[in-house]
Amino acid sequence: MVRSCILVAALAAGASAFTLPSTSISTGHKTSHVFLSENHRNTEPIGQFDPLNLSNDSSTRSASTAAIAAATAALLSSPLAANAAGPDWGIFEGRTGSLLHPTAMFGMAALSASTALLGFQWRRQRTLGDEISALKKTLPDLGGAASVSDALAAAQSAESVDSVLVSKLKAALPVESEINALTKERKDLATAGPRDKHFSQGSLLLFTGIAFAIEGPLNTYARAGKLFPGPHLYAGAGLVVLWALAASMVPAMQKGNDAARTVHIGANVAGLGLFIWQITSGVPILFKVIEFTKWP
Structure with missing residues (x-):
């Protein structure tokens, strides 16, 4: 159960990484989100697929890591984890x-x-x-x-x-x-x-x-x-x-x-x-x- 809770916390911390990015087209100083036609797909660059959110800056990754560490520490310090140290005789x-x-x-x-x-x-x-x-x-x-x-x-x-x-x-x-x-x-x-x-x-x-x-x-x-x-x-x-x-x-x-x-x-x-x-x-x-x- 402890491992499951840790996994859930990790998934929650990085949930945004699994959201597909929308495509942007820049026109002058304005940026509008549109659906790309077949020609646009072939001629203009699109946002790259980044499920682990590795392209974000280091501050975002540090925040995610800190969140996972905090969740893990909370779970390990819970009564459930303490009881798992040994059986009750x-x-x-x-x-x-x-x-x-x-x-x-x-x-x-x-x-x-x-x-x-x-x-x-x-x-x-x-x-x-x-x-x-x-x-x-x-x-x-x-x-x-x-x-x-x-x-x-x-x-x-x-x-x-x-x-x-x-x-x-x-x-x-x-x-x-x-x-x-x-x-x-x-x-x-x-x-x-x-x-x-x-x-x-x-x-x-x-x-x-x-x-x-x-x-x-x-x-x-x-x-x-x-x-x-x-x-x-x-x-x-x-x-x-x-x-x-x-x-x-x-x-x-x-x-x-x-x-x-x-x-x-x-x-x-x-x-x-x-x-x-x-x-x-x-x-x-x-x-x-x-x-x-x-x-x-």
């Missing part, structure tokens, strides 16, 4: 949409800590079996007894007491207690199911994290018309990369690859560090958002 430019990002970030920080705890619980459950097996190998021969306590009771009640065996069984009592405690811990962890919870929360964190990592810059651009590179933006970008790296290790981890587990854990620990940095650098931005936005 409505509630997403207000305080409600702007506070959605920091609120989600605080929630995901808590979710990250919870997911990390579940991951270490699953790792603990998985490695407890090896630890229990290693402790059982240090126990003396129990002679078919179900526990060290039962073997000790049998050795002490025998007709000929084997003092060496009794000493070994007594020394093994703390080891048996430790084995029992680890077995109970493993059973409790298996009941809690940290493996499935870790996977579910990690998937949710990956989706929401990437979604709000994109939503944050879009909201900033909607409000300010530009982005502000700095620690907060860099930490968020690095965090998304680390989330993707950790997720990419899952298939290899499921096949028992210890190197993939190490990379997965390292990426998530580094991600928690970046999350702390992002929150620290984002608090001042949050205060500015509250200051320069209004509800809703």
Whole structure:
């Protein structure tokens, strides 16, 4: 519409240029406008065709140019032209949409800590079996007894007491207690199911994290018309990369690859560090958002 208005103004300013000139015949000091006969057309000069009015003097052309420039400036300064600078995002430019990002970030920080705890619980459950097996190998021969306590009771009640065996069984009592405690811990962890919870929360964190990592810059651009590179933006970008790296290790981890587990854990620990940095650098931005936005 703006271009159409400019074109109309330009046509109006030069409208006179498209009026065909009348033909004049000079007789003495008087000039009369007549229609030319066939002979006059062939013998006397006529006014030349000048649709752009280029034969006028420079003052006339300057006036036309000034008129077009003034019309263009008026159109560009109108509310229509101002609204064309960018779309109206409505509630997403207000305080409600702007506070959605920091609120989600605080929630995901808590979710990250919870997911990390579940991951270490699953790792603990998985490695407890090896630890229990290693402790059982240090126990003396129990002679078919179900526990060290039962073997000790049998050795002490025998007709000929084997003092060496009794000493070994007594020394093994703390080891048996430790084995029992680890077995109970493993059973409790298996009941809690940290493996499935870790996977579910990690998937949710990956989706929401990437979604709000994109939503944050879009909201900033909607409000300010530009982005502000700095620690907060860099930490968020690095965090998304680390989330993707950790997720990419899952298939290899499921096949028992210890190197993939190490990379997965390292990426998530580094991600928690970046999350702390992002929150620290984002608090001042949050205060500015509250200051320069209004509800809703």
